[in-house]
Amino acid sequence: MVLQSSLKNCFQLSCVLRTPRAGFKGTSNGGLILQSVSNDVYQNLAVEDWIHDHMNLENQQVLFLWRNSPAVVIGRHQNPWQECNLKLMRQKSIKLARRRSGGGTVYHDLGNINLTFFTTRKKYERMENLKLVVKALKALCPQLDVHVTDRYDILLDRHYKISGTAAKLGRTTAYHHCTLLCNADKFVLSSVLKSPYKGLKSNATPSVPSSVKNLFEEDPALTCEMLLEAIAAEYAMRHQIDHHITLINPADETVLPGINNKTQELQTWEWVYGKTPKFSISTYFNMVYKDSVLDVKVDMDVKHGRIEVCNIDVPEQWLPPALCNELVKNLTGSKFSPNEITTLATTLLRTCPQDDELHNKWNLLCENMRMLM
């Protein structure tokens, strides 16, 4: 049974986190299996941060099991505009998170499980971890054709990706985490992981798209709980520890002091969008106004998620250049965000000449600019 009584476990956990395991000496490792009670991607990423920063992993390794409600998670050095359909995500209330590890973009929902292997830097070894997962899968379902590639992906039937990997190395500790598709919504996955934004140029780490498949499709009896259970059992065997999963509440400050600050930080605009490596946009769009079609060319440089340089080319006779310059001037330095441009542009309108036609044109231009973000 995966679920234990959570109260008892939280107390046990606080004891475990406080005192190092004196009993485990020498080369054999102690181990700890933790499972999050939360489905909030920011809270769970914060737990990873916390364990990475605060736990002493000299004598024990930790396996952290977690699942999230719908979210897109980009790698540390990626560009969300390049990786996913932000507009669609906003409509569907799918969260965007940036993790601290490298690698590519993934879609999480409750049909996907996440595994994080914490070790000291010395013992950082991704292949071993993934082989453990494959072993657990085969024990659960012997007919599964799963194997680990040299890119640290796990493939099903030699072709479909069911797991992606990323890692974070700090001064003394490291973690390797990976996803595992059990029963995720493939339709939503493919639609949100397709970027509609054109004309982007950046050095951000690009994702490598792959065909995916759910394990559920191979064996309809499989559930996320079963997978978690199997992997935990394999891990317990490997590290010669009790097969005991400790539940952890990512909102509990007493067990994880400072965790709420970490959770908050992961949700700030400065982290999620502001950490995007410098990029440029060079694109155009057509606007239909009354009986004519206008071409507008836009060039922007975006650094730290803010518009550093902006150039909008609108036919002179359509909108007074002075107004256009006013927009450009105000966009410079502003966040590259649709909400920012909307509130900025509508506020500027208050101090523009009061002319309905002018207002309509202005709003049309701003609506189109907004689509770029």
Place this chain on the structure above:
Amino acid sequence: AFSVREARASARTAGVCVHHVRSCSSIQFIKSKYVCLFDKSALKFSHQQRLFRTSAVSCGQIVQFKLSDIGEGITEVTVKEWYIKEGDSVSQFDSICEVQSDKASVTITSRYDGIIRKLHYNLDEIAYVGKPLVDIEIDASKGVAPEEDVVETPAMSHEEHTHQEIKGHKTLATPAVRRLAMENNIKLSEVVGTGKDNRILKEDILNYLAKQTGAILPPSPKAEIIPPLPKSETVPAAPKDKARKIPVPVSRPIAFSGKDKTEAITGFHKAMVKTMSAALKIPHFGYCDEIDLTQLIQLREELKPLAQTRGVKLSFMPFFIKAASLGLLQYPILNASLDESCQNITYKASHNIGVAMDTEQGLIVPNVKNVQVCSVFEIASELNRLQSLGSAGQLGTNDLTGGTFTLSNIGTIGGTYTKPVILPPEVAIGALGKIQVLPRFNGKGEVFKAQIMNVSWSADHRIIDGATMARFSNLWKSYLENPASMLLDLK
């Protein structure tokens, strides 16, 4: 500021350890050197030795900090982010940069205290393991700078910065600081660290000691040489005399590391600055009054469940907004706009009533369109839509433009009377305070419990006079104090 560093001896030199005291100009501190013997068992020597020069080197020795082994046989990485720039000072353990290799993101931290003199790579360049990453200038006038082996294995890095796990936290302290604590029988867990990441610094130990005995004590007699303390900080009693004398107040320097922070005003806030500056040009005049909402509160209580069955949350605002629109029908000049040259007034046909909303971004004012043809329920429904879009940061251009008159319900946060600022190109605005239960007299001279809300109007005095504002306010007030009267004038 330089922090304490410990230089390790080679096995030949009989376990001599050289400590250097942190000296910082803001904290008048001792600048001294002391040497002590230590047990070899206290330190774990690795078989990889590190050499050091004992001869004094002229100040500012540049050390090349090489990129250490990442593991898994990786030889090259891409530099993704620099956390420091040339000229910055760094302490041991500070993050220097973030590098990426094959889906792994690695934080590289400094091994030394000093000043960054050179970055060997630009962003997105490939960096090589074992080759110099940055040049750090260490103040060698303090002593020696060990030359490191080319490839540092994690075993060595563990040795160098030992941690003490206390209550599940790692207490960061350099070996020299730990030694000082140990010598003075101080538990690191009881000391408040003021360094980066709550690191315990030497000053923290000494401050802790000062608190205990009211004086700065030298280390215990285990040390071979007792450091000479500057006269101003010396306690009159001899160091070995543990008798409690009258504590001499030690001038503890107030260590406040806060700094002013300047940020540019950008985007939406910049636009607001422009709007408010334009608003300043409008001659505002204010008019305030109090409204007895007792009857309205009762009415709303009755209607709330009905609205709920239709999926709409009913607050007071829809009533305030509808009453305002009914008032504007009688006093259309309040729903007008003055052109830039102040030559023409445009009476707006639609009552697009703006509702000030406090969002994460700041003050946003979406408006409900054509209130003059909307029912109270329709207004409530529209408000719900605008509120949820507002909190999600997804309001559209249409929702945010075209407003003709504004109401601000600042009372939900607090306050009674305020002086609201008109939002151009409008000419009037009303701010509603909080609802308070207050005693009032009725017609018979009896005291009764009344639910009072204050309203503060501001209007453009160039085209609106006091009488107009007062009459509008009275009409609005009468609709709200006696909601049934609204029925007579509803279209």
